Amino acid sequence: MLIAIAVVTVAAVFVFPRVFGGSGEAIEAGQPVNVVIPEGATGDVIAQTLAENHVVEDAGEYYAAVKKLGAEMQLKPGEYRFETLQDPISVVKQLVAGPNVEGVKLTVPEGKTVAQTARIVEEVYGIPADDFTAQAKASNYVADFAFLSEAADDSLEGFLFPKTYTFQGTPTAEQIIRAMLGQFQVDVLDALDFNAGLASIKSRFGVELTAYQLLDLASIVEREGLHAEQRSHVASVFLNRLAGKGDFAGRPYLQSDATLMYVTGGEVTANDIQTIDSPYNSYKNAGLPPTPICSPSAEAISATLNPTDSNDLYFFITQDEEFFSETYDDHQKSWE
Known part of the structure; x- marks a missing residue:
């Protein structure tokens, strides 16, 4: 079985009692099987992964082995080679020791589109x-x-979580995608409090977003900001625009070059802004684009869930400087 993981050094996981049933099929003991423990996986996820792959048939015995060895805080994520119906004590000891499988690494940086990710996969694995x-x-x-x-639009844009993954052998496109979606679940949905963040945004800015719309906005924040604090401020600017504050009263346009770059693939010109007729042209279309424009980092998503308190409607950011302004007149001064 070929599964992938996000590569990490050490991560603590906690074990909570829950029993996962077996399939009832006859399993031959001693057959090699590769399994992956994702970064940040709960004890339930580990037990389920081991049970589904028949490394252990009784999740209760696995939990008992973890407790006996006092290993609750020592289990490490990674890719492992086990055998079917293996002794639970030996399984837990290996999880404490760490991954025992080496593989080819796939690194997908933050802010990449599905198309860009596909090209990286082709370079690494030839798919x-x-x-x-x-x-x-x-x-x-x-x-x-x-x-x-x-x-x-049946699009996975925004969901292919950026990280370093390891695969043994040559994976299929489906296996890579499933690994990335699984890591999105662990590193984003399980790690961040979307309900609290969305409720706070509605209360503070008067803007009601779904989780998908938040991801959409975070993908723009990823491309516009350079670090967590700056991205939180950028998020507040876009939320103020969506709320129709100040200069944007009655016209909630994001006016982001990043959304139009999703169409042009590069630099955006004044002519592009005027002539490109696309739902990703946020100068001509109010609100958010139809899909995210890239896969944002967990940092960008967190920054968008926790925007800065500001009344700013404009920003000008370079590698060395940043200027945030409440009025267009002040904004013009930032590059003069």
């Missing part, structure tokens, strides 16, 4: 980029990843 993008449809995975139910 044609067109094959990867053809497989990267939300409808192919929504049955297993409920968070994709909101995805627009």
Whole structure:
């Protein structure tokens, strides 16, 4: 079985009692099987992964082994080679020791689109980029990843979580995509409090967003800001614009070059702003674009969930400087 993981050094996981039933099929002991423990996985996830792969058949024995060895805080994520129906004590000891499988690493940086990710996959594993993008449809995975139910245009844009993954052998496009979606669940949905963040945004800015719309906005914040604090401030600017404050009263346009870059693939000109007729042209279309424009980092998503308190409506950011302004007149002064 070929599964992938996000590469980390050490991560603590906690074990909570829950029993996962077996399939009832006859399993031959001693057969090699590769399993992956994702970064940040709960004890339930670990037990379920081991049970589904028949490394252990009784999750209760696994929990008992963890307790006996006092290993609750010592289990490490990674890719492991086990055997079917292995002794639970030896399984837990290996989880404490750490991953025992080496593989080829795939590093997908923050802020990449599905198309850009496909090209990275092609460079590392030789899977044609067109094959990867053809497989990267939300409808192919929504049955297993409920968070994709909101995805627009059958697009996985925004969901292919940026990280370093390790695969043994040559994975398929589907296996890579499933690994990335699983890591999105762990590093974003399980780690961040969307309900509290969205409620706070509604209260503070008067803007009501769904989780998918928040991801959409975070993808723009990822491309516009350079670090967490700055991205929180950028998020507040866009939320103030969506709320129709100040100069944007009655016209909640994001006016972000980043959304138009999703169409042009590069620099955006004044002519592009005027002539490109696309739902991703946020100078001509109010509100958010139809899908995220890239896969944002967990940092960018967190920054968007926790925007700065400001009345700013403009920003000017370079590698060395940043200027935030409440009025267009002050904004003009930032580059004069």
